Amino acid sequence: MTTPSLILLTAGVLMMLSVVASKMSDKYGVPALIFFLGIGMLAGTDGPGGIDFDNAWAANMVGTVALAFILFSGGLDTNWRAMRPVLARGAVLSSLGVVATAALVGLFAWAALGFPLPVGMLLGAIISSTDAAAVFSILRSRGVALRGNLRPLLELESGSNDPMAIFLTLGMTQIVSVPDFAWSGLLVAFLVNMSFGAAVGLLIGAGAGWLFNRIRLDNIGLYPVFGMSLVLVTFGTAELVKGNGFLAVYLCGIMMNRSDFAYKRTVTKFHDGLAWLMQIFIFLALGLLVNPSHLPGVAVKALLFAAFLMAVARPVAVAFGLWGSAFSMRERAMISWTGLRGAVPIVLATFPLMAGFEGSDMVFNMVFFTVVTSVLLQGTLLMPVARCLGVDEPLAPRPAYSLEIERFGQMQGETQEVEILPDMPVVGMAIADLDIPDDVIILLIGRGNDFLVPRGQTRLRPHDTLLLLGKGPTVRGAIETILSPAPVARVVNLPVDPLATLPLSTEEKYISKQVVVVGYGRVGRRVCDALAARGIPFVVAEQTRELVEELRGRGIPAVSGDASTAMALAQAHVARAAVLVITVRDAMKARQMVDIAITLNPDITIMARAASGMEATLLEQGQKGKIFIAEHELADGMVRDVLKCMRAGTPNGGKPAQKG
Template identity: 50%
Template structure:
């Protein structure tokens, strides 16, 4: 067996083990991220398979690519209507909350590791972002549903705080290596440029994707996911090339795309969710390989001290200071503080000092890795109990809809037939492309002897008979008028 086949065999086995072992998360509440990291460590140089891997550059490249699709998938699965009411609080946590957390963590690092203030701030910036994707996986496994505004707030914070942590890490690292290269004012300017360009690019690419999908009419469904992958990579690279934050851009693009209807939307969301899982498994296995477990005991006391400080002091202070004027209750703020679960991004960022040749890079990486493990174990395993203790769960009674009288029953007079005539303006167009209101439902299409259950990607053809449900006669007339034949 040559090397390629051996690598493919090991990769396949590790990925299958990761997927199967994720059942432990469902059954025992063990965070899946911890399992993926553990498998990577077992396969590494100090583990069972003894795979020697110390390529920080490759690990960072894998992490960057993975983060692109994890963020886009998270954005694509995020409802704009859900996050809109908590937009202010979410963005505040993603910016000021990250800064406060980094500053408070730096205090403990300065005295526990005897770092310089700049190195302490660097480690604080690296560990400052959260990974609530792991939190929601645990909550779903335990059957816990959070109160309405908590879930979208945590979702928004976790998806949008990574760009801030990345910016702070790069800025502080460059200040350490090139102290004369730029001033504080220049970095503030770069900050606004990155977030402005990234935000605009992400929004534009996000609102353009649905109409492109609705009009491109590709012959094979499999080409739509390919197009979306290329679109996301184009967005990230173009945004970064123009000086913007590519990670923020892809996350915003996902949210903006989700806010509009387009063909194969449900399937594409499912595809990118699966792709995000592949990326999470790949990055955690890679990062698990990169760490040498035999190096961890030496830094364990200091790392545990920093981790406990982060969990019980730095994160809560950052949350409460940021949300001082928020209407959230004390219990809700406390739960947000506890949901400061660390994940892939801090470990990916911990490779940056390696590539920059920083003298303390190995100590920083091992410390960050240990903190992430501690955070996943302590916060991840206790999350369901904390949610119940703080009473932030949605009550079961509120999930059961109360019996109500249907004001507008579906009567036969609300069902109407309409034929697509020759030269109709909608021939060759998809249902999603028309952006029909929710009150105008096409229930069935009869095409010759075939009866078709319509979807967003269904194209209209001449002679189609549409079975339409619409209670508003004026709305029905208005829409079908737009279906009229094109003037020659």
């Protein structure tokens, strides 16, 4: 008997096996989708699992929802700056290239394999979209990348060609299954479908960043949930107005990627994991839906079909789409070979199954067999082909952890990341030569698996990730300067206040794993003296310029400024500090310092003073460390001495103990 507990157990086991199988994908260089499909087939009717699943409508529903989230995640993770140089060519490949592939394959299925012409064209439409994610998963597992603009072109093509393939499939399904279907209406339907879908995606995507920044949710975990709701609203709205929902969610993701919204990294990572979950759902469902015992009956035709697709249709479509471009013949050959088929064609093959026309089962099996053949053959030979064509290169190291700082609390200004691409003119330039505003700070540089504290002489390298801090308009202006095709070297001017920043000659030990002491009054001075006596490096942040000049005269690193602002704490390099000691009396300003410090450095330990329990409660929220209340510390010190005296048997002849 099938019970809810058994269903949940089975689903959990299948998902767990799929996640574990992804490790085998990395090891053997075969896309994970093959393992996901294999697990689904083993669990199905013809496998040891014996699960009877033949509901094409349910599989199509799962596939549609999953594809919406996958495409949104792809758009959200799209580096638009990298796409710009290949935008025109990518658009041609994802539209006219898809039509050319569908037409060529459809004619072959009709002329060589004996399918009726409408069914052959339906097969061509279904199989016309590509899956570049499978390509890049293989390359990453081998530590290899593709040179030049190959990667952005393939990413753009694969992310944007699904809507065209879906439209063609739905149109051809109607032609095959609906008698006397009017062909003339397809052109109008195409224009409405694409234009309305694009409009909905662009409009919602443009407003999504604004919504994220103003909704002010109390729980951070609700921001990804809000992102999920945007996907459903975007897709549903586009479909409701007869637009293309898949195009809408993809463009919505791209628009959100271009905006700077609250908890962007959290939302992006969540949707990346959700996209993986959706892929597992798709392939498990489709693996369950297929009957492996039916595949041998279409094996010969499917192999010929796949061979024509890989050897003729794809290369011709690529040659057409890249005609007159700057891509070399080797690069065009690589683009032709990386036209792997993935989830979308198998999902699209469920539309004929739902239509139920004669031969729809054979269409599904043909597509399934072709996708598996494409992935196994092209995926396995991907590395040798790339190496033979000379278009591979070592994968550039990327930071293991994001440099993003989430905005919350009383932090002033905003932070933004910018990635230095290999073809940018700023590659090789020193930080001091960048013509960016003086009130914009480069906090950190992510390079490989390391974080670097930038100095004036630090030179930028390809794939460096810069974390900038400043006011919104100025930091965006700085990014435009960095991304400019011809950046202007800055004219070096002396800073308005040289005491506001540490000298370039400051030793590394004072800007990494150091102690930052805010305030140099009586308490701050005692803390600094104790640290100096023990050889512990520290930096002082003090608002009084005379004290800062005195400290620097004694060789003590110090910066002048209000430490309740992000700029002053950033100049003391709190982002790389081990401990922050706040010795000022103002509890409200101290609270702002705590918020800023945690934002810049979530792992920092904070010590602060408080005048009362209420102030201590205010300062303790959300930070690790200790709050010292003056009266409590005095009482604790006296108690310690009393206990020490009692254990020693009333020393000093009964005289009171003296505190030094």
